[in-house]
Amino acid sequence: MIDKKRLSAVIITYNPDIQVLIENIGQIQPQVDKVVIIDNGSKNIDLIRNSVQNVDIINLETNVGIAKALNIGIEFVQQLGYSWVFTLDQDSILPDNVAHNFLKFINSNDISHVGILAPRIFDRGWNKKQVVIEKNSIKGDYQIIHRSITSGNLVNISAWEQVKGFDEKLFIDWVDFDFNKRLELQGFNIVQINSVIMNHEIGVGIHPKILHRILLYSKNRKFYDHSPVRQYYFYRNKVIYFRKYETGLKKLRILFFVILSTREAFLYSQPKMRKFFSALKGLKDGFQFKIHS
Numbered sequence: 001m002i003d004k005k006r007l008s009a010v011i012i013t014y015n016p017d018i019q020v021l022i023e024n025i026g027q028i029q030p031q032v033d034k035v036v037i038i039d040n041g042s043k044n045i046d047l048i049r050n051s052v053q054n055v056d057i058i059n060l061e062t063n064v065g066i067a068k069a070l071n072i073g074i075e076f077v078q079q080l081g082y083s084w085v086f087t088l089d090q091d092s093i094l095p096d097n098v099a100h101n102f103l104k105f106i107n108s109n110d111i112s113h114v115g116i117l118a119p120r121i122f123d124r125g126w127n128k129k130q131v132v133i134e135k136n137s138i139k140g141d142y143q144i145i146h147r148s149i150t151s152g153n154l155v156n157i158s159a160w161e162q163v164k165g166f167d168e169k170l171f172i173d174w175v176d177f178d179f180n181k182r183l184e185l186q187g188f189n190i191v192q193i194n195s196v197i198m199n200h201e202i203g204v205g206i207h208p209k210i211l212h213r214i215l216l217y218s219k220n221r222k223f224y225d226h227s228p229v230r231q232y233y234f235y236r237n238k239v240i241y242f243r244k245y246e247t248g249l250k251k252l253r254i255l256f257f258v259i260l261s262t263r264e265a266f267l268y269s270q271p272k273m274r275k276f277f278s279a280l281k282g283l284k285d286g287f288q289f290k291i292h293s
Contacts, residue, residue: 010073031099115188239286
């Protein structure tokens with residue numbers, strides 16, 4: 001039987017909002033045996049150190065990316081003997097019941113092929129109607145899913161080790177989906193526990209106006225604005241992902257629409273052109289990236 005003493009949590013930080021980070025830690029700390037912060041070179045690292053208690057902090061002094069930071073954190077707790085680890089963003093606030101419900105599943109089911117236990121994600125940008133629709137769509141205690149964002153997951157460290165961790169070449173964006181895919185290819189499942197709901201803000205949501213909808217060829221689509229740096233990695237890694245895992249006409253069709261989607265940059269907040277050219281550079285580097293089988 002697995003209990004709280006086998007659970008750990010790794011939080012990746014980069015110039016975090018201290019109050020939100022404190023709330024984050026306050027929620028997860030009573031639910032696990034060990035909390036570790038992996039800091040990617042925050043300017044406010046001293047404030048982080050002075051604001052948290054009973055937390056191990058590993059200061060990387062520079063931004064090595066989310067993938068490498070996660071690998072460092074998981075390897076650290078693995079060496080301490082933990083078998084499961086929560087992976088958390090600095091601003092993710094988990095509910096009180098997450099560890100209890102995840103452990104209930106672990107101790108009641110065959111987990112030999114479980115790579116990740118994931119919460120159900122509710123976007124903080126949803127309106128009340130969207131929340132009601134999502135809640136009403138929940139069927140069953142759990143379900144197998146194909147993708148889960150990194151934050152809020154409980155990762156089976158043995159499975160993480162078998163797939164050789166997160167791909168550090170990706171740095172940020174699509175790191176989680178790449179990890180999901182490699183777990184699936186190795187025979188592991190991603191199990192969403194429907195009783196655990198985590199509110200999470202994916203990004204700055206934008207609802208296009210009428211002319212913008214025409215440009216997007218979509219009536220109700222919502223998309224997310226990110227910085228030029230995030231735009232670069234989003235497009236680069238998206239291309240790398242589909243080049244790695246899709247084949248034939250489906251791959252060509254998906255990559256065509258990835259290229260076409262760069263037009264969204266003209267609907268973003270300023271600097272629009274910088275974001276657009278960052279997306280183009282990401283596309284170029286994604287197509288030039290050497291894929292290893």
